[in-house]
Amino acid sequence: MDVLQLIVSGLANGCVYGLVAMGFVLIYKATEAVNFAQGDFMMLGAFICLGLTNPQFMGLPFWISVPIAIAAMGAFGYALDLVVLRRMFGQSQVAVIILTIALGFVLRFAAGLIWGHEPISLQTPMAGQYVRFGGLVLGLNELIIILVTVALTVILYFYFNRTKLGVAMQASSQNQLAAYYMGIPVKRIHSLIWALAGMVAAVAGILFASKGSIDPSIGLLGIKAFAAAVIGGFGSLPGALLGGLIVGLLEPFASRYIAAGYSQIMPYLLLFVILVFRPHGILAQVHQKKV
Numbered sequence: 001m002d003v004l005q006l007i008v009s010g011l012a013n014g015c016v017y018g019l020v021a022m023g024f025v026l027i028y029k030a031t032e033a034v035n036f037a038q039g040d041f042m043m044l045g046a047f048i049c050l051g052l053t054n055p056q057f058m059g060l061p062f063w064i065s066v067p068i069a070i071a072a073m074g075a076f077g078y079a080l081d082l083v084v085l086r087r088m089f090g091q092s093q094v095a096v097i098i099l100t101i102a103l104g105f106v107l108r109f110a111a112g113l114i115w116g117h118e119p120i121s122l123q124t125p126m127a128g129q130y131v132r133f134g135g136l137v138l139g140l141n142e143l144i145i146i147l148v149t150v151a152l153t154v155i156l157y158f159y160f161n162r163t164k165l166g167v168a169m170q171a172s173s174q175n176q177l178a179a180y181y182m183g184i185p186v187k188r189i190h191s192l193i194w195a196l197a198g199m200v201a202a203v204a205g206i207l208f209a210s211k212g213s214i215d216p217s218i219g220l221l222g223i224k225a226f227a228a229a230v231i232g233g234f235g236s237l238p239g240a241l242l243g244g245l246i247v248g249l250l251e252p253f254a255s256r257y258i259a260a261g262y263s264q265i266m267p268y269l270l271l272f273v274i275l276v277f278r279p280h281g282i283l284a285q286v287h288q289k290k291v
Contacts, residue, residue, distance in 0.1 A: 008138050009252050010249035011245060012145040012146055014228075015146055015207070017243075017248055019207070020039055020204050021232065021244050023200050025236065027194065027197050030172060030190055032093065035100045036100045037103040037107060039219045041076075042219065044107050046206055046209040047114070049122065050122045052065035070206075073202035077195040077196070085099075107219065108217070111216040117215055122214065169192070172189045225244065227247065236283040242282060250267055
C-alpha cells in the first residue's frame with residue numbers, strides 16, 4: 001500500500017511537470033527558442049485562479065475562475081509574442097533565452113507584489129477529500145490531476161493531428177519558410193502557439209495549486225520541468241509527458257529510500273545520465289537536414 005501511495009503521488013506530481021514540459025516543447029518546436037519563463041507562466045496561471053477564487057480576493061466560484069484563468073494566460077501568451085517577441089525577430093536564440101529568463105524574474109516580482117510572498121492555498125472543492133480503495137487512501141485532487149492530464153494529452157494529440165490549425169502548427173514548426181510559401185500565416189501561428197503554451201501552463205498551475213499552498217517561487221519548478229523535457233526528448237510532446245512522469249515517480253521513491261540531501265539531486269543525476277548515453281532523450285525525434 002505504501003508503494004501504491006508513492007506511485008499515485010509521484011504520478012500526480014509528474015503530470016504537472018509533464019504539462020509544463022509540454023509547454024517548453026510546443027514553443028521550441030515552433031520557434032526553436034526555449035522559454036525559460038514557462039514555469040513562471042504556470043505560477044502566474046495558478047495565482048490568477050487563486051485571485052479570482054479565494055474569498056479574500058474576488059471570491060468567484062472555482063469552476064468559473066478556472067476557465068477565466070486559462071483564457072487570461074492564453075491572452076497573455078498571445079500578447080507577449082505579438083508585442084515583445086516579434087521585435088526579437090532576426091536576433092540570436094541566446095537573446096530570446098535571456099529575455100525569457102528576465103521575464104521570469106519580472107513575473108515572480110509582480111506576483112509577489114500583488115499576492116504577497118507568503119504561501120497561500122487555493123480554495124478548491126477537492127480540498128480535504130479522499131477516495132478509498134480498500135486500504136489505499138488517495139487524495140481526490142491527485143486523481144483529478146492524473147485524469148485531467150490524460151484528457152488534455154488526448155485533446156492535444158487530436159488537435160495537432162486532426163484539425164487544420166493543428167496541422168498548420170506542425171507544418172510551421174517543421175519548416176517555417178515552406179509553410180509561409182504554402183500560405184500559412186507563420187507569425188500568427190507562432191502567437192497562437194505561445195497562447196496555447198500559456199493555457200497549458202495555466203492548467204498545470206491550477207492543478208499544482210490544488211495540491212497545497214503556493215508562492216511566487218514555484219515558478220522555479222520550470223527548471224525541473226525543463227529537465228523532464230530533455231529526459232523525454234525535447235522535440236517530442238509524448239516525450240515531455242513521459243519525462244515528467246519519470247521525474248515525478250523518481251522524487252517520492254528517492255525521498256523514501258535515499259537520504260534527503262541526496263534525493264533532491266536524483267532528477268538532475270538522471271538528466272546527466274540521459275545526456276551522456278542518449279543525448280536526444282528517450283523519445284528522440286532527430287531529423288537529418290539536407291543543405
